[in-house]
Amino acid sequence: MMRLDIISIFPEYFAPLDVSLIGKARERGTLDVRLHQLRDWAHDVHKTVDDTPYGGGPGMVMKPEVWGEAIDAVTEGGTPRMIVPTPSGRPFDQELAQELAGEPWLLFACGRYEGIDSRVMQEYATRMRVDEVSIGDYVLAGGEVAVLVMVEAIGRLLPGVLGNAQSAVDDSFAPGSMRNLVEGPVYTKPPVWRGHEVPAVLLSGHHGNVARWRRDEAIRRTVRNRPELAAALDPATLDKHDRKL
Numbered sequence: 621m622m623r624l625d626i627i628s629i630f631p632e633y634f635a636p637l638d639v640s641l642i643g644k645a646r647e648r649g650t651l652d653v654r655l656h657q658l659r660d661w662a663h664d665v666h667k668t669v670d671d672t673p674y675g676g677g678p679g680m681v682m683k684p685e686v687w688g689e690a691i692d693a694v695t696e697g698g699t700p701r702m703i704v705p706t707p708s709g710r711p712f713d714q715e716l717a718q719e720l721a722g723e724p725w726l727l728f729a730c731g732r733y734e735g736i737d738s739r740v741m742q743e744y745a746t747r748m749r750v751d752e753v754s755i756g757d758y759v760l761a762g763g764e765v766a767v768l769v770m771v772e773a774i775g776r777l778l779p780g781v782l783g784n785a786q787s788a789v790d791d792s793f794a795p796g797s798m799r800n801l802v803e804g805p806v807y808t809k810p811p812v813w814r815g816h817e818v819p820a821v822l823l824s825g826h827h828g829n830v831a832r833w834r835r836d837e838a839i840r841r842t843v844r845n846r847p848e849l850a851a852a853l854d855p856a857t858l859d860k861h862d863r864k865l
């Protein structure tokens with residue numbers, strides 16, 4: 621059972637975690653997701669969680685005291701791995717998703733405004749692993765959506781969450797044979813749809829040919845859409861004699 625704690629001033633952002641895969645994992649007892657309203661630890665009448673930035677500049681910064689009380693309360697008696705979404709963090713990728721899926725307890729700290737006072741991350745790094753993580757090179761208004769992205773990517777890797785565990789093996793970017801590769805196209809019935817036929821090899825029943833065709837398509841799509849990933853592929857993969865790329 622993995623435990624996920626999420627601290628935010630907008631816990632309602634996480635209603636989607638009650639549906640689909642994550643919802644079922646929670647029902648099944650695979651995942652224990654606990655949401656916390658940061659303002660519960662703000663004691664002034666207005667439940668203030670932000671203040672003006674030292675050094676000036678636009679916007680507001682989230683106060684360290686409130687975060688300190690919240691994280692102490694949520695983590696009392698244990699040491700989770702703390703993840704703080706931020707545009708300036710370590711890139712979140714399938715490898716990090718796999719790593720985090722192996723953790724027994726994660727604590728997500730969702731910032732808003734211009735972010736969280738940096739001393740909060742400094743303070744908790746003295747007693748737990750703290751990673752500042754970016755889900756991409758674009759700027760969101762807060763960490764909540766980033767946490768939804770990470771929880772979905774991590775949750776689907778947990779045993780029993782995905783209907784078919786094989787799917788995770790064939791994922792784009794998955795370690796092993798799909799490393800640095802994106803997936804190729806997928807098809808289902810009907811065999812012809814508005815004049816578009818399914819590639820014949822997929823109807824052939826020849827599993828070896830199907831596997832080769834899928835790999836070729838994955839490589840072709842990686843070269844076209846993600847040249848920087850293709851550059852990291854083993855050259856042998858790219859110029860296999862029987863591969864018409």
Ligand SMILES: Nc1cc(-c2ccc3cc[nH]c3c2)n[nH]1
Pocket residue numbers: 705706707708730731732733734735753754755756757758759760761762763764766
């Ligand atoms: N990858 C990425 C993360 C974020 C992010 C994360 C937290 C906060 C808090 C205030 N603005 C934020 C933005 N934007 N883009």
